[in-house]
Amino acid sequence: MPFSEIAMYIIVFLAVYVQVFFMVTFFERRKHLNSLHGEETPELSQFPTVAVIVPAWNEGTTVHGTIDSLLALDYPKDKLEVIVVDDGSTDDTWQEILKYKDNSQVRIFQKENGGKHTAVNFGIDQTKADFISCLDADSFVAPDALKRMINVFQRKPDVMAVAPSLIVNKPKNIIQHAQKVEYNMSTYNKRMLAYLGAIHVTPGPFSVFRKEVFQKIGKFKKAYNTEDQEIAYRMQENHMKIDHCHTAYVFTSSPNSIKKLYVQRLRWIYGFINNTIDYRRLIFKTKYGNFSFFTLPSGIISIVAVVYLSFALLYNFIIFIIKKSTEISIKGFNLSFNTNLDWFFINTKTIIFISVVLYGMIIFSILVGTKLSKQGQGFHWHIIIYLLLYSVIAPVWLLKAVWNTITRSGQPKWR
Amino acid sequence: MKGFQKYFFVLLITCGIFATGWYLSNYVNNKKINEIKDIQNKIAIDILSSETQFSLLEELSCQDVDRSILSQEIATLADKISYSEQNVGDKEEVQFLKKQYTILQVKDFLLSKRIAERCKQKIATVFYFYGNKDACTDCTKQSYVLDALREKYPTLRVYSFDYNLDLSTIKALTSIYKIQSSLPGLVINGKTVSGFKTVEEIESLLPKELTNPPKNTPISGVKKTP
Numbered sequence: 001m002p003f004s005e006i007a008m009y010i011i012v013f014l015a016v017y018v019q020v021f022f023m024v025t026f027f028e029r030r031k032h033l034n035s036l037h038g039e040e041t042p043e044l045s046q047f048p049t050v051a052v053i054v055p056a057w058n059e060g061t062t063v064h065g066t067i068d069s070l071l072a073l074d075y076p077k078d079k080l081e082v083i084v085v086d087d088g089s090t091d092d093t094w095q096e097i098l099k100y101k102d103n104s105q106v107r108i109f110q111k112e113n114g115g116k117h118t119a120v121n122f123g124i125d126q127t128k129a130d131f132i133s134c135l136d137a138d139s140f141v142a143p144d145a146l147k148r149m150i151n152v153f154q155r156k157p158d159v160m161a162v163a164p165s166l167i168v169n170k171p172k173n174i175i176q177h178a179q180k181v182e183y184n185m186s187t188y189n190k191r192m193l194a195y196l197g198a199i200h201v202t203p204g205p206f207s208v209f210r211k212e213v214f215q216k217i218g219k220f221k222k223a224y225n226t227e228d229q230e231i232a233y234r235m236q237e238n239h240m241k242i243d244h245c246h247t248a249y250v251f252t253s254s255p256n257s258i259k260k261l262y263v264q265r266l267r268w269i270y271g272f273i274n275n276t277i278d279y280r281r282l283i284f285k286t287k288y289g290n291f292s293f294f295t296l297p298s299g300i301i302s303i304v305a306v307v308y309l310s311f312a313l314l315y316n317f318i319i320f321i322i323k324k325s326t327e328i329s330i331k332g333f334n335l336s337f338n339t340n341l342d343w344f345f346i347n348t349k350t351i352i353f354i355s356v357v358l359y360g361m362i363i364f365s366i367l368v369g370t371k372l373s374k375q376g377q378g379f380h381w382h383i384i385i386y387l388l389l390y391s392v393i394a395p396v397w398l399l400k401a402v403w404n405t406i407t408r409s410g411q412p413k414w415r
Numbered sequence: 416m417k418g419f420q421k422y423f424f425v426l427l428i429t430c431g432i433f434a435t436g437w438y439l440s441n442y443v444n445n446k447k448i449n450e451i452k453d454i455q456n457k458i459a460i461d462i463l464s465s466e467t468q469f470s471l472l473e474e475l476s477c478q479d480v481d482r483s484i485l486s487q488e489i490a491t492l493a494d495k496i497s498y499s500e501q502n503v504g505d506k507e508e509v510q511f512l513k514k515q516y517t518i519l520q521v522k523d524f525l526l527s528k529r530i531a532e533r534c535k536q537k538i539a540t541v542f543y544f545y546g547n548k549d550a551c552t553d554c555t556k557q558s559y560v561l562d563a564l565r566e567k568y569p570t571l572r573v574y575s576f577d578y579n580l581d582l583s584t585i586k587a588l589t590s591i592y593k594i595q596s597s598l599p600g601l602v603i604n605g606k607t608v609s610g611f612k613t614v615e616e617i618e619s620l621l622p623k624e625l626t627n628p629p630k631n632t633p634i635s636g637v638k639k640t641p
Contacts, residue, residue: 017429024425293422323555330559330614331566344450344495348443349502353436 053123059137088113117220145248160240169251181386188369194244198290226271269401542602
């Protein structure tokens with residue numbers, strides 16, 4: 001068996017392993033998931049104080065929507081404060097924020113531009129609330145989201161942070177629909193990672209932290225524009241439990257073009273690679289549990305696999321082009337396609353059957369994730385679009401992120 | 416499930432999925448091998464039938480001889496064997512079928528030649544000896560040339576042989592036609608040439624009856640290069 005085939009089998013084996021791991025977790029916890037699904041908004045025994053920080057940098061068009069969605073939260077007004085921090089915007093963001101200066105629930109601040117994490121840290125310094133959250137000024141929360149998340153903290157005293165389910169807000173074009181499918185799948189993955197105690201990111205949009213987190217391990221640190229990931233790594237290192245409340249929905253704006261998506265994902269993947277390098281001491285250490293043995297290794301494997309597959313695909317494509325051009329130079333250009341659809345020539349190698357199972361499991365995770373996100377049921381053709389689109393474009397940002405890391409050619413921009 | 420027990424359990428399931436994939440692949444590939452076997456059996460019967468017909472020639476006129484000695488399946492048979500070499504796991508079985516195919520080709524050639532002699536017809540044949548990709552870098556190009564010629568002259572009979580196939584028939588052919596190990600090697604109507612040859616070079620060695628055909632065309636037959 002040639003090396004390329006062995007490498008392919010190893011990659012597919014590991015990919016199947018990861019999916020089976022998620023699936024086994026799903027079936028172990030299915031009863032628990034069913035009990036949560038469709039659950040009424042919980043009634044809290046008491047309402048702790050909550051501060052939501054809105055860092056805004058040139059978000060003039062969306063910041064009021066974000067603040068309004070926070071003010072509309074089903075939570076006692078005297079227990080919820082909204083801290084809006086204008087991070088040196090150059091557009092009309094500050095004018096938009098000023099409209100809330102007389103609202104007793106809203107406190108507004110303006111500072112010099114220093115990056116999102118400096119704005120959030122500034123906000124943290126301004127509050128004494130028991131729970132602190134932040135919401136990017138391009139996202140909106142469902143009214144019952146906070147109650148549901150605080151309920152998790154009250155039921156589980158050892159949980160230090162809770163992440164919500166992210167949903168793509170009003171997708172319009174095919175790129176946004178593909179992202180919606182991806183986000184739904186992430187809800188499934190994140191729910192399973194939560195069961196495993198192995199979440200590696202507390203997303204910028206509306207993850208809620210106990211104030212003790214910042215007191216014990218410090219505030220957000222500059223980390224390749226993926227500070228929400230770095231703090232999750234730091235929490236895992238300090239054995240602070242992160243949970244996921246899949247019934248708390250946060251609607252977030254998504255890039256509407258390939259270019260914008262590329263910039264966002266380059267930042268994410270670059271962040272993942274570099275945060276993982278910074279925290280490599282956590283890999284394969286028993287005391288860090290599944291985060292150490294499952295989350296980090298599977299992330300690293302997926303990056304190595306995509307890099308390898310991209311080069312293998314490119315190599316095969318070049319060989320194909322050379323062969324085809326030789327054939328055309330000898331036989332002449334012939335447009336007639338081979339209409340011989342004999343089943344004999346369908347590839348029936350072992351890897352094909354396993355790949356079918358693998359894709360089946362991925363589609364399963366999308367379908368479950370869609371149900372958990374309450375974004376419909378059953379198969380939708382957007383799933384196919386997602387699988388096709390991402391298999392073509394995802395390797396591009398991934399390779400670029402690896403390239404930037406190797407050459408130290410600077411971290412990607414925020415947007 | 417706690418701790419590493421789960422990792423082990425997941426490993427077992429993953430191995431199970433691989434084993435099932437391997438079993439299914441084997442099952443379908445066996446079906447493919449059987450399909451090749453069926454085609455070869457049919458061809459063997461066709462040849463036997465033609466040989467029998469030929470034996471009866473003394474009592475028959477040339478018009479009664481079936482001109483299309485090999486059945487049409489042979490067109491795809493070479494493709495299928497070639498494909499199986501690349502994609503079907505059971506190499507020994509495929510090699511066995513390839514040997515059978517080689518012998519059938521030689522039998523077809525001998526029979527065509529005898530019928531042509533008896534009926535005073537001319538046939539144009541090309542023997543093509545190829546090797547694996549590493550040993551013969553020009554073989555892919557040569558295959559395209561022969562494909563092009565076959566399309567241009569449907570009555571041209573191209574027989575392709577794997578130079579490295581461990582078969583006494585191949586050894587006999589390479590010794591008779593003095594084929595060297597510098598592949599590709601061609602025998603064009605009995606004349607041996609070695610190295611890559613273009614369409615024009617091969618055409619110049621083919622009989623005029625083929626390149627400028629008279630009304631009575633020679634025996635027809637279709638072959639493909641594996």
